[in-house]
Amino acid sequence: xxxxxxxxxxxxxxxxxxxxxxxxxxxxxxxxxxxxxxxxxxxxxxxxxxxxxxxxxxxxxxxxxxxxxxxxxxxxxxxxxxxxxxxxxxxxxxxxxxxxxxxxxxxxxxxxxxxxxxxxxxxxxxxxxxxxxxxxxxxxxxxxxxxxxxxxxxxxxxxxxxxxxxxxxxxxxxxxxxxxxxxxxxxxxxxxxxxxxxxxxxxxxxxxxxxxxxxxxxxxxxxxxxxxxxxxxxxxxxxxxxxxxxxxxxxxxxxxxxxxxxxxxxxxxxxxxxxxxxxxxxxxxxxxxxxxxxxxxxxxxxxxxxxxxxxxxxxxxxxxxxxxxxxxxxxxxxxxxxxxxxxxxxxxxxxxxxxxxxxxxxxxxxxxxxxxxxxxxxxxxxxxxxxxxxxxxxxxxxxxxxxxxxxxxxxxxxxxxxxxxxxxxxxxxxxxxxxxxxxxxxxxxxxxxxxxxxxxxxxxxxxxxxxxxxxxxxxxxxxxx
Amino acid sequence: xxxxxxxxxxxxxxxxxxxxxxxxxxxxxxxxxxxxxxxxxxxxxxxxxxxxxxxxxxxxxxxxxxxxxxxxxxxxxxxxxxxxxxxxxxxxxxxxxxxxxxxxxxxxxxxxxxxxxxxxxxxxxxxxxxxxxxxxxxxxxxxxxxxxxxxxxxxxxxxxxxxxxxxxxxxxxxxxxxxxxxxxxxxxxxxxxxxxxxxxxxxxxxxxxxxxxxxxxxxxxxxxxxxxxxxxxxxxxxxxxxxxxxxxxxxxxxxxxxxxxxxxxxxxxxxxxxxxxxxxxxxxxxxxxxxxxxxxxxxxxxxxxxxxxxxxxxxxxxxxxxxxxxxxxxxxxxxxxxxxxxxxxxxxxxxxxxxxxxxxxxxxxxxxxxxxxxxxxxxxxxxxxxxxxxxxxxxxxxxxxxx
Numbered sequence: 013x014x015x016x017x018x019x020x021x022x023x024x025x026x027x028x029x030x031x032x033x034x035x036x037x038x039x040x041x042x043x044x045x046x047x048x049x050x051x052x053x054x055x056x057x058x059x060x061x062x063x064x065x066x067x068x069x070x071x072x073x074x075x076x077x078x079x080x081x082x083x084x085x086x087x088x089x090x091x092x093x094x095x096x097x098x099x100x101x102x103x104x105x106x107x108x109x110x111x112x113x114x115x116x117x118x119x120x121x122x123x124x125x126x127x128x129x130x131x132x133x134x135x136x137x138x139x140x141x142x143x144x145x146x147x148x149x150x151x152x153x154x155x156x157x158x159x160x161x162x163x164x165x166x167x168x169x170x171x172x173x174x175x176x177x178x179x180x181x182x183x184x185x186x187x188x189x190x191x192x193x194x195x196x197x198x199x200x201x202x203x204x205x206x207x208x209x210x211x212x213x214x215x216x217x218x219x220x221x222x223x224x225x226x227x228x229x230x231x232x233x234x235x236x237x238x239x240x241x242x243x244x245x246x247x248x249x250x251x252x253x254x255x256x257x258x259x260x261x262x263x264x265x266x267x268x269x270x271x272x273x274x275x276x277x278x279x280x281x282x283x284x285x286x287x288x289x290x291x292x293x294x295x296x297x298x299x300x301x302x303x304x305x306x307x308x309x310x311x312x313x314x315x316x317x318x319x320x321x322x323x324x325x326x327x328x329x330x331x332x333x334x335x336x337x338x339x340x341x342x343x344x345x346x347x348x349x350x351x352x353x354x355x356x357x358x359x360x361x362x363x364x365x366x367x368x369x370x371x372x373x374x375x376x377x378x379x380x381x382x383x384x385x386x387x388x389x390x391x392x393x394x395x396x397x398x399x400x401x402x403x404x405x406x407x408x409x410x411x412x413x414x415x416x417x418x419x420x421x422x423x424x425x426x427x428x429x430x431x432x433x434x435x436x437x438x439x440x441x442x443x444x445x446x447x448x449x450x451x452x453x454x455x456x457x458x459x460x461x462x463x464x465x466x467x468x469x470x471x472x473x474x475x476x477x478x479x480x481x482x483x484x485x486x487x488x489x490x491x492x493x
Numbered sequence: 494x495x496x497x498x499x500x501x502x503x504x505x506x507x508x509x510x511x512x513x514x515x516x517x518x519x520x521x522x523x524x525x526x527x528x529x530x531x532x533x534x535x536x537x538x539x540x541x542x543x544x545x546x547x548x549x550x551x552x553x554x555x556x557x558x559x560x561x562x563x564x565x566x567x568x569x570x571x572x573x574x575x576x577x578x579x580x581x582x583x584x585x586x587x588x589x590x591x592x593x594x595x596x597x598x599x600x601x602x603x604x605x606x607x608x609x610x611x612x613x614x615x616x617x618x619x620x621x622x623x624x625x626x627x628x629x630x631x632x633x634x635x636x637x638x639x640x641x642x643x644x645x646x647x648x649x650x651x652x653x654x655x656x657x658x659x660x661x662x663x664x665x666x667x668x669x670x671x672x673x674x675x676x677x678x679x680x681x682x683x684x685x686x687x688x689x690x691x692x693x694x695x696x697x698x699x700x701x702x703x704x705x706x707x708x709x710x711x712x713x714x715x716x717x718x719x720x721x722x723x724x725x726x727x728x729x730x731x732x733x734x735x736x737x738x739x740x741x742x743x744x745x746x747x748x749x750x751x752x753x754x755x756x757x758x759x760x761x762x763x764x765x766x767x768x769x770x771x772x773x774x775x776x777x778x779x780x781x782x783x784x785x786x787x788x789x790x791x792x793x794x795x796x797x798x799x800x801x802x803x804x805x806x807x808x809x810x811x812x813x814x815x816x817x818x819x820x821x822x823x824x825x826x827x828x829x830x831x832x833x834x835x836x837x838x839x840x841x842x843x844x845x846x847x848x849x850x851x852x853x854x855x856x857x858x859x860x861x862x863x864x865x866x867x868x869x870x871x872x873x874x875x876x877x878x879x880x881x882x883x884x885x886x887x888x889x890x891x892x893x894x895x896x
Contacts, residue, residue, distance in 0.1 A: 323812065325612060339894050362787075364753055364775025365811070366822035375818070378872030383894060387873075429821040429871060430830075450785030455792075455827045 059117050066121040067093050069417055069440040070105045074128035077426075079135040079395045079410035081388060089133060091417030091440035099411060124442060128421050131434060134391070135411050136172025136418035140317050140352040140398035141297075142370045144359045146200065149177025153197045158186045165360045167436040167444035168451060169371040170426070172418040173202060173399070173408045180206045180402045182418070183436075185443040199439065206402035207271040207295065208259040212283060224257040225290045228264050231256045263292050269315075269401060275300035275324075277334060284312035295401050300324060303343040304333045310347035315401055317352045318344070320379035321368075341393070342384030351389070352398040353377050374427050387427060416440075423458070434458060517883060518544045519562045522554050523571040523864065529839045529853040533831075539571060543860040546883035551854050569877055572834070572869050573854050574623025574861035575816055576841040578723055578771050579750050579805035582813050583627030583640060585611030591630035592637070596669075597692045600708040601637025602658060603629050609653040610646050613813055618644035619887040619895035620814035621863035621876050624655070624842070624851045631664030631725040632671075634688050638662070638711050639723065641847070643861070645881050658711055660721040660845060663689065663739070666731035666751075682731070686738065693743055721746040721845050723771065729758040729781075736768045748844045750805060755781030757790045760797035769844040770794050772836075773805035773819050777826055789826025791833055803841035804833065814896045821870040830870055 072088035078099065090098040090105060104110065107123040143149075145166040147156035157163070166174070166183050173182050180202040186195065211217040234251040242248045253261075263270040272283050275298040284305070287294045296302070299316035302309055309316070318340055326335030337343070341351050355376040357369035367375050377390040385393075399409030407416045417440035424431040432452055436444035447453050519542075526539025528551055542550035542561070557563050581590045585608040592601050607627065617625070623644055629636030641659030645652060665685055696712040699705075706713075714720045722745055726735040732752050736759075739747035749768055752759075753775035763770060778788045795802045804819045806812070811819060820833035842852025850859045860883040867874035875894065879887040887895065 321812075321815070337894070338896050339892065343892075362779045364777055366776045366789075366826065367815075367818050375821075375872055381873040382875045382896075384891070427873065429825050451779075451787045454786055455789070455825075 060120050062122075064120065066106075067091075067440055068105055068107070068121055068123040069126075069437060069442070070103060070123070071126040071128050071133055071419065071421060071435075071437070072103065074131055074133040074421065076133045076411065077135075077391070078412065079391060080412065087133075089411060089417070089419060091437075094417055094439035094441075096411060096413050096415050096417045099413060126421065126435060126437075126442065128435075130423075132422045132424065132426065133411070134170070134420050134422065134426050135395045135409060136420050136436065136438065137170040137373055137394050138396075138398040138402075138404075138409055139166075139171050139174040139370060139373060139394070140354050140401060142166070142171070142174045142176055142354075142358050145171065145174055145176065145370070146181055146183055147176075149179065152176075152179060152181050152201050156181075156197065156200050158184065158195050162360050164444065164449055165371060165451065167438075168433055168446070168449065169373065170420045170422070170433045170436065171370070171373065172420070172436060172438050173404065175206055175398070175402050178206060178209075179204050180404050182408075182438055183443070184438050196439075202404045202407060203402060205268060206404070208263050208268050210260075210263070210270040210272045210294070212272055212286070213274065213279060218282065221260075222286070224260040225264070225286070227256050228261045229290060231261065232264060264290060266292070268403060269293060269295050271295040271297055271401075273297045277301040277304050277332070280305050281308055284308045284314060287312045287314060299344070300336050300340070301334050302349065303337045303340040306343045306347035306349060309344065309349050315350045315352070315397070316344050317354060317398075317401070318380075319356050320353055320376050320383065321356065338379065338383035340383065341380035341390075345385055345389050350397045350400070351380075351385075351393050352401055353380055353390070353393040354398075374431070375429065378427055378429070381427070390427065423456070430456075432456070517562065517885070518542075519564060519883075520550075520557075521564045521566070521571065521862065521864075523566045523569045525570045526551070526854065527570065527572045527834065528855060529573050529835060530855050531839075538567065541571060541854060541860070541862060543862075543880070543883045546860055548854060548856055548858050548860050551856060566864055566877065568866070570865045570867060570869060570874075571854065572621070572863050572865065573838045573852055574863055574879065574881065575621050575837045576624040576803075576847070576852055577622055577805055577808070577813070577816050577837070578626040578748065578803060578841045578845060579773065580625045580627055580808045580813060581630065582611070582613035582617065582808045583607045583625070583642065585613060590628075590636075591632035593632045596633055596688050597635035598629075598633055598637045599635050599661070599692060599696070599712040601629060602640070602711075603627050603637060603662075604640040604654065604657040607640055607642060607650060607654065609642070609650055610648050613809070614644040615646065616896055617808075617813040617816075618646070618879055618881070619876060620816065621865070621869065621879055622813055622816050623861045623863070623879065623881050623886075624847065625813075626659055626723065626845065628660075628662040628723060631662075631668035634664055634669045634685050635692065636662040636664060638720075641845070643881050644886070645884070646886050655847070655850070658714075658720065660723060661712065661715045662723055662725070664725035665689065665735050665738075666726045666728060668725065682734065686734065689738065715745055716743060718744070718746050721748060723748050723750045725750050727751045727753040727756050729755045732756045732759040733762055736763055736766055740766055740768045746844075746846075748803075751775070751807075752790065752794065754778055757788060757793035757797075760794045760799055763794075764798040764800070767800050769801040769803070769840075770799045771803045771805050771841065771844070772823075774807040774810040776819060776822050787826065789823055789828060791820075791823025791836070792827030795828050795832050795836075801840040801844045802832070803836040803844065817870055818872060821872065824870060830868075834869065 069091040073086055076084040076087040087101055088103040090103045105123055106121050145162050163183050181200050184200050212221050238251050262268045272294055274280055274296055283294050293313040295315045297317040299318050300322050302316050320341055322336045324336045344351050353376055355372055361369035373394045377394055381390050396409035399405040408418050419437045420433050421435040422431050423434055434446050435442055447458055521541045524538050526536040528534045536553055538554055540554040584606045589606040626639050626641050628639035638658045639660055639662050641655040642653050647653050696709040696716055699709050700713050715722055724735050724747055726732055739745045748771050750771040752770050752772050755778055772790050776790050806816050820837050823833045824830040839852040842848040851861055860880055862880045864878040865874045865876055877889045
């Protein structure tokens with residue numbers, strides 16, 4: 013079942029690793045295949061099984077965008093056993109800065125170092141919803157194919173976590189089998205219940221939800237009273253949960269966010285009123301006319317999932333404003349409504365149309381910026397905000413110490429249309445390298461990109477002039493946006 | 494209008510000037526001016542002067558003379574209005590584009606279906622798309638003749654339309670093969686070739702004999718090179734087949750449209766023959782790739798040196814207002830950004846013989862000017878102003894931004 017390889021192979025297989033070790037000692041690693049402990053003792057090998065080793069991952073010399081508003085130049089991010097342990101400058105790492113005298117096969121750690129000079133580091137992107145990137149909704153553990161093309165393309169698009177059905181999953185590839193560890197089928201699932209679905213569109217569903225909310229609220233009042241009374245009377249029974257919808261109860265308890273699908277102004281206002289009446293924060297998927305009632309949504313603590321290019325003409329028979337607006341994201345954000353952005357196409361589209369599917373999160377976000385959204389909130393709309401909406405923000409969505417070491421390395425401004433993800437890292441392991449996959453390796457190969465990035469028709473103020481860029485003059489540094 | 498306006502009062506003056514008012518004589522100064530002329534001149538900063546809807550000066554800013562109104566946009570980019578040759582928004586929706594009277598319909602004209610200033614056009618205008626070739630669909634092998642028009646806010650046909658009969662639309666691959674059982678003809682490539690050659694032979698016969706034929710009069714002009722053709726075709730064999738028939742055999746002014754799927758593999762042959770390609774809405778190809786590469790059509794065609802390579806949306810397959818993104822995505826997949834901008838301005842204009850009026854910012858041409866906040870290919874840039882023939886047709890307003 014296990015195919016054990018030396019960690020040296022792993023390190024040298026990394027295209028940009030500065031760190032190279034002497035030849036692997038295959039004799040000792042062969043012993044690991046044998047489960048017989050006695051034999052190991054006879055051989056007196058100090059070799060340490062892969063699964064017991066500490067795994068370090070260091071990306072350095074990068075422009076690090078933490079996703080919390082900070083940008084650190086020539087900085088590093090250090091991961092240990094899948095978590096971020098340090099973000100800063102000139103970080104030390106075992107094997108390069110210390111433990112140099114311990115022979116490689118006797119080390120209780122393995123290290124991957126990625127030199128990202130001229131490149132940028134961002135948190136791995138979080139798609140609030142997608143379909144088909146990995147496995148089948150409902151049972152990811154048993155349906156995930158860690159070798160699937162969609163997973164590679166998802167990572168190529170910078171996505172490391174995504175909502176899929178009710179679950180949130182990570183795009184974890186074959187990596188672990190390569191290092192002699194079984195594939196982490198459990199690790200793929202971040203959460204199996206990221207939201208409670210709330211139906212509130214028809215008159216019947218509106219009445220039904222209201223009744224459920226009342227029942228849940230009444231129960232919570234009884235429960236709170238019981239919590240006080242039970243201290244005096246230990247025999248007192250917990251209030252009966254019969255007839256109380258567990259999903260709605262969870263929403264009122266704040267265990268999970270309730271998610272609505274609504275786009276019409278009337279429905280949006282009704283949801284805002286309901287949320288204020290019962291005291292919960294609604295997530296509104298669609299929210300097309302949100303810009304017309306942004307203040308009301310903001311006051312209700314609503315959050316919105318939008319597609320920046322959503323297009324629906326205003327109903328001209330109505331006097332009020334309506335329909336879609338390119339400014340939807342900006343106006344909602346201005347009113348304090350956190351927004352997550354997702355393209356209209358939730359799957360990977362290989363039919364030839366480019367720029368509209370799940371592989372183009374940063375492009376979709378570009379349209380929200382066109383409508384006035386700030387670049388910082390735009391980045392948040394595909395990282396930390398969707399993570400919060402799914403209740404996985406303690407794990408992913410920003411680069412912060414203690415969070416999962418999920419990051420992407422790009423050859424420029426993430427939001428520029430020419431930028432490609434060069435590497436993707438999930439749980440502190442590199443799971444994608446543009447140069448190692450077939451899809452995009454031939455487009456502006458990294459040898460050029462990192463030394464003399466492709467000249468761009470940039471909107472930046474430090475532009476060198478169009479004529480020069482057409483002729484493709486080499487530039488010393490990456491473009492600043 | 495008063496002639497002496499200080500830079501400060503201009504903004505106020507312009508707000509008062511609603512889109513749709515009469516063409517104004519003005520001087521526009523901007524941070525960057527992409528002329529898209531044959532010398533690829535770029536002025537940083539730049540200046541354009543407009544008189545009677547035409548451009549009378551393009552170049553570096555000159556001292557303000559005080560005779561005309563001067564608009565200053567020191568941060569903005571000015572580019573020519575975009576030109577899309579493969580569009581279907583002239584009817585104001587998907588309807589009315591496929592009249593399938595016969596398997597070839599050289600007598601049909603899209604100009605009968607134009608609805609000037611419809612919503613889609615208004616949106617296109619606010620995205621800087623100013624000149625369109627509105628064509629019949631590809632339900633039959635010869636859908637009829639397309640109409641060349643501008644996205645002006647004029648409900649008046651004559652004011653919006655450049656050429657009622659702008660060129661022919663032929664479909665030689667895929668879509669007409671579906672045929673919906675209406676016709677008894679075969680539905681494969683060979684039969685489509687026969688059907689098209691047959692009608693061309695009839696038109697040629699009419700030309701030779703000097704015979705009037707109501708259904709073939711426009712087609713005669715195509716065969717006499719008086720009118721261009723846009724040909725829906727795809728796949729490498731389809732592209733070559735189309736070029737062989739329409740370029741080599743009939744010697745028409747044909748433009749290959751789509752050229753999708755593995756059509757790019759025929760790029761070297763097409764380039765050698767000198768046939769222009771109008772690529773889109775599909776911009777990439779993975780299926781035909783033997784090595785797993787995602788190939789960008791824009792990159793492959795332009796690298797092969799196809800003359801006057803241009804892009805399209807096939808609107809509403811890609812919404813007309815997102816025309817620029819076709820350039821951005823081609824560029825993403827390996828093409829040069831500037832060349833892709835040529836492919837949305839001067840190149841399509843040249844292939845359709847419109848380059849005396851549109852496609853670049855040059856003296857004597859129509860003052861179709863788009864002012865962007867930055868790189869026109871970047872979704873993050875937005876359009877600030879659009880002038881068509883010197884008339885302000887769109888103006889950005891916060892809270893009322895159209896696109």
